[in-house]
Amino acid sequence: MPQVDSVQDLGQVFLPLIINNNGNTAQPYYFILDTGAGMSAIDQQIADKLQLPTIGQTELAGTAGVLQVPIKQMDAITPLRRVQPVSQLTQHGLIATVQDLSQFNVPMPNTPEAGLLGNDYLRHFVVEIEFVPPALHISRPYGYLPDGVNANTYLDMWLDSNKIMRVHGKLDGWLEVELRLDSGAATLQGIYGPYLNLPLAVWKQLCEKRAEYNFYTQLSAGGMGGQVSLNVGRIASLDIGPLHFEQPSVVVQPEQGIFARPDAVGFISLALFEPGHWLTFDYAAGRIYLPPVAV
Numbered sequence: 095m096p097q098v099d100s101v102q103d104l105g106q107v108f109l110p111l112i113i114n115n116n117g118n119t120a121q122p123y124y125f126i127l128d129t130g131a132g133m134s135a136i137d138q139q140i141a142d143k144l145q146l147p148t149i150g151q152t153e154l155a156g157t158a159g160v161l162q163v164p165i166k167q168m169d170a171i172t173p174l175r176r177v178q179p180v181s182q183l184t185q186h187g188l189i190a191t192v193q194d195l196s197q198f199n200v201p202m203p204n205t206p207e208a209g210l211l212g213n214d215y216l217r218h219f220v221v222e223i224e225f226v227p228p229a230l231h232i233s234r235p236y237g238y239l240p241d242g243v244n245a246n247t248y249l250d251m252w253l254d255s256n257k258i259m260r261v262h263g264k265l266d267g268w269l270e271v272e273l274r275l276d277s278g279a280a281t282l283q284g285i286y287g288p289y290l291n292l293p294l295a296v297w298k299q300l301c302e303k304r305a306e307y308n309f310y311t312q313l314s315a316g317g318m319g320g321q322v323s324l325n326v327g328r329i330a331s332l333d334i335g336p337l338h339f340e341q342p343s344v345v346v347q348p349e350q351g352i353f354a355r356p357d358a359v360g361f362i363s364l365a366l367f368e369p370g371h372w373l374t375f376d377y378a379a380g381r382i383y384l385p386p387v388a389v
Contacts, residue, residue, distance in 0.1 A: 099176065108207070132258050136208065185215050279361065284313055291347055
């Protein structure tokens, strides 16, 4: 499985891409690896610079609001390895929403975030993220287990109707939920230990059985559409496949943006998996492989 260039920070993975075979490997465009995006995205200024054609528009719902955005098409995108294009990982004709990403930066000097690399690209590959030491491996599926994985230690995963990655979870040992796995979500500062994000309606369900549940802190976070204030509580347990977490924190999302919808589900980020040192997304098999020792 070839390793590609990448950097990691706050639970996020950024990788440099060459767009439309521009050949400029000295200044590639850094995209965030985002399993929480069904469609990839590109920054408005870069889309204008590359003169990408507009092929439509769509409604985009984020944690803080809902936007109408154009859709652009890229002829080709290619990851790099040791600053050289990896041609076998090239994807042609990828479409992307256009967003203003100017407020986000890659953890490198003078490097703005150029876009989000979503499941419309990732679903064609096997993707392994190593946290210690940080590394990213991407390969085409070959029909057999990726190197180093245990066939019996995995999570079932699937892409929902919006092509966003989901897994099954159980809260407090009784409440079955579906959770989005959003690798584009940064690790929240001010929370220690495992955590997940839940809609307000699910938090209320948990509180009906455990009247002692309350909020112990409040955070402010940026999301698509603006800033949101987030209340944080704690529950007894979280189970996701073979993984068990005692007393995880719960970040409760206000009913705005995507969380204003009656069918909204909670989400987890890569922060939940970092103690396990690595995980592998095998899209073709519908599995997330984990280390043999549970996190």
